[in-house]
Amino acid sequence: MNMKSPQLIAAAALAALGLTACSDNGHGLAAANGVCKPFTTTSASTAAATPANALPAAPMGDPSASLDDCLHRWGYALAASSDPANMVADATLAACSSELTGWNQQSLSSGTAGGGEAPSLVNGQTTNPLAEHYSFAQGRALFYVVQARAGHCGAPPLANGAPTYK
Secondary structure, three states: OOOHHHHHHHHHHHHHHHHHHOOOOOOOOOOOOOOOOOOOOOOHHHHHHOOOOOOOOOOOOOOOHHHHHHHHHHHHHHOOOOOOHHHHHHHHHHHOHHHHHHHHHHHHHHOOOOOOOEEOOOOOOEEOHHHHHHHHHHHHHHHHHHHHHHHOOOOOOEEOOEEOOO
């Protein structure tokens, strides 16, 4: 045995370890367990089947709840597209523009959006409630698209090419 044999064995062992790290063993590009958010329904039996790690549903009367639900459903429905995630998120937001408009109208009619401009609590830049609603919707749409792709989450039921809300 020559002097290079131990070095070759060590190099081969490191290469083998490196290759096994690339195998799909439930990590990496495989589905991220527990990432998918279940779709809300009006059924009480569904609530009992909701996983413990699921995000809670938005409280009744929360003006952003219908927008969030729309973004969730459309984000998951469109996530299978081969387009970049930001483009899919833009399409998701476009599909939910009436829900965003409803949230903005509700804010304006309740007087909560009348405060004018103020510094954002996130980045300190001057903003207003309607701009913050839009920013929230953009971020949430992108999040749902990426979440659906990372978790290989199934789309909601579709009827006539649109997600259903049952």
